[in-house]
Amino acid sequence: MNDMMATMTANAEATMSAPKMTARDVKVFYGEKQALNGVSIDVHSDLVTAFIGPSGCGKSTFLRCLNRMNDTIETARMEGNIELEGHNIYAPDMDVVQLRARVGMVFQKPNPFPKSIFENVAYGPRIHGLSSTKAELDTIVEQSLVRAGLWNEVKDRLQDSGTALSGGQQQRLCIARAIAVDPEVILMDEPCSALDPIATAKIEELIDDLRGRYAIVIVTHNMQQAARVSQRTAFFHLGTLVEYGDTAEIFTNPREQRTKDYITGRFG
C-alpha cells in the first residue's frame, strides 16, 4: 500500500464513528502548579485508546478529568471542555454519580469492597435501580462476571469475600463491577501494574474481548502493552499531548522527535 492509501485508510478508520468523548484545550492546575497544558483528544467508542508517557507527564490527571474524579482532589482545577456524546460533563446540571456510571473507572490497585463477590457486582446496579427483582439482579451479576472473564472461577463461591481473591481475580472483579452499571466508557489507570505476567495477560485478553462494546481508555507505563491492546495511542510529555494517532503509526513511524525518543527508550 502506498503512503497516501495508508493515510486514507487510517483516516477512514478514525472517522468511522462519531467520537464518544471529546476533550478540547483541557488544562489542569493543582493549586498554582499547572499539570496539563491544553489537551485536545477524541475518544472513539469502538477502540481502545492508550495514554503513554514518562512518570508525571499528566496521563492519570487527564484520565481522571474524563469522569470528574479530579473533583475529589481539593486543589485541582480544570479549564477547557470535555463532552460525552455532545454534552458538557462539567455543566452544572451534570449528575456526577450518573456520569461515573456511564464513564466507569478501574484503578491501579484492585480495590474490591470488603463484601462478598456477589455484593461487589450487585451494589452498583442496585443503587442505580437497574433491576427490579432478585432474578434480574442475579442475571446482571452473572453477565458482568461472564464478561469480565471471572464467572467460571467464582460461580460456586459468590458469597466469599471479594478481597479473598487473587490480585488478578480482584482486578477482574473490579472490571465486572464497572461493567455491571452498563457503562459506555471504561477508564483504566495502569490496571496491570500490581499484577504478575499471567494475570496481566488475562486482563489484556479481556480488554480485547471488551473492545467494541465499550470505549476503553487505558493509562500504561508499559509500551508493549499499549502496542498490544490499543488502536489509538496518545503520547504525553510534561503536561502536553505531544502526539495522538493510530497505535501502529505511533510505534513504527511517529511524527514527533520526542515520541521517537520515548518509544526507542532514550528517555522515560
Ligand SMILES: Nc1ncnc2c1ncn2[C@@H]1O[C@H](COP(=O)(O)OP(=O)(O)OP(=O)(O)O)[C@@H](O)[C@H]1O
Ligand atoms: N493530587 C495532586 N496534587 C498535586 N499535584 C499532583 C497531584 N496529582 C498529580 N500531581 C502532579 O501533576 C503532575 C502530573 O501527574 P500525573 O499523576 O497525572 O502523571 P502521570 O503521567 O499519570 O504519572 P505516573 O505515570 O507517575 O502515574 C505531576 O507533576 C504530579 O506531581
